[in-house]
Amino acid sequence: QKEVEQNSGPLSVPEGAIASLNCTYSDRGSQSFFWYRQYSGKSPELIMSIYSNGDKEDGRFTAQLNKASQYVSLLIRDSQPSDSATYLCAVNIGSGNTGKLIFGQGTTLQVKP
């Protein structure tokens, strides 16, 4: 069974701090990885995609990938109360671009003013 693991949280950080969200996956053949943000009662919104080892930055968000350790993370700099949401890690399973994603259960982030 292919798995994606996340700490469910809640992760609580003060406004302006760096929030660090982590995800591990079991399928060594996975090639691409995604972070989604989901507000309560709303649909998941894609915020980051990464497929190469290392860091990828987009505004206040940085995704980090380490395929050898089967680990992907999301850093949110200068956290704002509006960042309070559940963050879902998704992994494309199988080698290549299979189009099938496995989602973690999500980490709830609370940013306190």
Next chain:
Amino acid sequence: DADVTQTPRNRITKTGKRIMLECSQTKGHDRMYWYRQDPGLGLRLIYYSFDVKDINKGEISDGYSVSRQAQAKFSLSLESAIPNQTALYFCATSVKTKAYNEQFFGPGTRLTVL
């Protein structure tokens, strides 16, 4: 704006009833997916379709069927609804690029089976 829409947004039904959830997209994507989301269980794939003639079962297809009427339309049916099918249902679309297969989600349908 190119978008993914789902109808209905909310539905309450009774055990044994047949229900159809519809998904339409104007993104021009060829791939479409149906997921359900339950508290504590995350998003789970029910069915997916890579084009009109290519439909595949996902992780939890029992009790569900689908129809891909056109590239832009993908419907999910519950032939005889049961209470444990109460969940939030999402449609998603994607298009294959060299590196990614980014999926974009519709607003969801909240289904309650009594």
